[in-house]
Amino acid sequence: MKIGVMGAGALGGFFGGRLAADGHEVWMIARGAHLAAMKAQGLRILSPKGDAVLPNVLATDDPAEVGPCDVILFMVKNGDVETAAAAIRPMIGPDTLIVTCQNGISAWERLGAIVGPGHVVPGVARTPGEIAEPGVIRHTAMLDRLIFGEVDGNPSDRCRRLAEAMAASGTTPIVSDNIMHELWSKFVGQSALASMTTLTRMDIGPLRENPVSARLFYDATAEAYHVGRAAVPDLPESVIAENWDFVEKLPYDMHASMLDDLNRGKPLEHEYLSGDVVRLGEKFGVPTPIHSVLYAALKPMADRLAAGSA
Ligand SMILES: NC(=O)C1=CN([C@@H]2O[C@H](COP(=O)(O)OP(=O)(O)OC[C@H]3O[C@@H](n4cnc5c(N)ncnc54)[C@H](OP(=O)(O)O)[C@@H]3O)[C@@H](O)[C@H]2O)C=CC1
Ligand SMILES: CC(C)(CO)C(=O)C(=O)O
Structure with missing residues (x-):
C-alpha cells in the first residue's frame, strides 16, 4: 500500500513508522529539524510495545514529490489542518482515503471542505506519544488504538484494507460503525x-x-x-x-x-x-x-x- 503521512510527528511517525517497518511504501511529510533528522538518520520509535529502527525513511516536505497515495494519515495538529489540507492535493487520487486523528470534533469536516468530503474518514486516536527529539518518536503507554469509520456507519473495503494493514504492522485499528x-x-x-x-x-x-x-x-x-x-x-x-x-x-x-x-x-x-x-x-x-x-x-x-x- 502507498501511504502518505501528512504530519509525521508523534502519531504520524508512530503509525506510519509501524506501517513502513511492515513493508509498505510510506512517505513521511514533515518539516524543520524533525524532517532533517529523518532524512539524515531515519526514524526511531521507542515504545513499550517494542522499539523500531528505520534507518531509511521516505521523508519530504513536498507533497508533489510523493504523488497520489492509497491512504493518507492526516496527523497534523488542529491549527495546521487548513494549510496541510491544501498542501496534500498532489497526494490525492480519485480513490485516496484520508484518515484523521485530531482531538476535538471539527477537523474532519474542515479537512473535507478543502479536499472533498468523500475522501475523508474521521478518526480518533487513543495513543499517547511525543517527538522525543528530532527523528525519534516516543510512544508513552501500551495504548495504540486508532479508531476510524465511515460517517454513515457502513462497512467499507477501504477502511477494512487499512485496518488489516495496521493490525499486521502491530498497532490496534478499530473500525467503528458509529464514529x-x-x-x-x-x-x-x-x-x-x-x-x-x-x-x-x-x-x-x-x-x-x-x-x-x-x-x-x-x-x-x-x-x-x-x-x-x-x-x-x-x-x-x-x-x-x-x-x-x-x-x-x-x-x-x-x-x-x-x-x-x-x-x-x-x-x-x-x-x-x-x-x-x-x-x-x-x-x-x-x-x-x-x-x-x-x-x-x-x-x-x-x-x-x-x-x-x-
Ligand atoms: N500526541 C498525542 O499523544 C496525541 C495526539 N492526538 C491528536 O493528534 C494530532 C497530531 O498530534 P501529534 O502527533 O502530537 O502532533 P505533532 O506535533 O507531534 O506532529 C505533527 C507534525 O506535523 C508537522 N506539520 C504540520 N503541518 C505541516 C505541514 N504543512 N507540512 C509538513 N509538516 C507539517 C509538525 O511540524 P511542526 O512541529 O513544525 O509544527 C509536526 O512535526 C493532534 O490534533 C492531537 O490532538 C490525539 C491523541 C494523542
Ligand atoms: C490522553 C491521550 C494521550 C490519549 O491518547 C490523548 O489523546 C492526548 O493527550 O492527546
Whole structure:
C-alpha cells in the first residue's frame, strides 16, 4: 500500500513508522529539524510495545514529490489542518482515503471542505506519544488504538484494507460503525483532561488522586457530556463513566498532549477543546461554568503561543 503521512510527528511517525517497518511504501511529510533528522538518520520509535529502527525513511516536505497515495494519515495538529489540507492535493487520487486523528470534533469536516468530503474518514486516536527529539518518536503507554469509520456507519473495503494493514504492522485499528459517538466521546473526556493537566501543569496521577481536583475533573467531563448530548442526542450517558475509567487507567505520570505543547512553546489546541465546549454550550443553551473558567484561564497563554510570542 502507498501511504502518505501528512504530519509525521508523534502519531504520524508512530503509525506510519509501524506501517513502513511492515513493508509498505510510506512517505513521511514533515518539516524543520524533525524532517532533517529523518532524512539524515531515519526514524526511531521507542515504545513499550517494542522499539523500531528505520534507518531509511521516505521523508519530504513536498507533497508533489510523493504523488497520489492509497491512504493518507492526516496527523497534523488542529491549527495546521487548513494549510496541510491544501498542501496534500498532489497526494490525492480519485480513490485516496484520508484518515484523521485530531482531538476535538471539527477537523474532519474542515479537512473535507478543502479536499472533498468523500475522501475523508474521521478518526480518533487513543495513543499517547511525543517527538522525543528530532527523528525519534516516543510512544508513552501500551495504548495504540486508532479508531476510524465511515460517517454513515457502513462497512467499507477501504477502511477494512487499512485496518488489516495496521493490525499486521502491530498497532490496534478499530473500525467503528458509529464514529460520531467515538469522536464526541473522546471530546467529552479530552476537553477536561487537556485543560486540567495544561492549566495545572500536572500529570493525571496527582489530579485524580486528590479528591478536590478529581471532583473538578469528573464534573468537567460530565459538563462536556451534556454539551455533547445536546449536539448528538443519542450520545449515551455511559460516556462519562467510560471516560473516567480511561482516566483512572492511564499511567500516573501521563498528561495530555496539550501540556507537551505548552512545555515546548507550541500552539495549544485549546480552542478545539474547552473553547468548543463553551461555544457549543452557548449554541445549545447548556451551561458550561467549569469549561468557561478553564477556557478563560488558559486563554492568555494560548493566545501568546498562537502568536508565537510565549
Ligand atoms: N500526541 C498525542 O499523544 C496525541 C495526539 N492526538 C491528536 O493528534 C494530532 C497530531 O498530534 P501529534 O502527533 O502530537 O502532533 P505533532 O506535533 O507531534 O506532529 C505533527 C507534525 O506535523 C508537522 N506539520 C504540520 N503541518 C505541516 C505541514 N504543512 N507540512 C509538513 N509538516 C507539517 C509538525 O511540524 P511542526 O512541529 O513544525 O509544527 C509536526 O512535526 C493532534 O490534533 C492531537 O490532538 C490525539 C491523541 C494523542
Ligand atoms: C490522553 C491521550 C494521550 C490519549 O491518547 C490523548 O489523546 C492526548 O493527550 O492527546
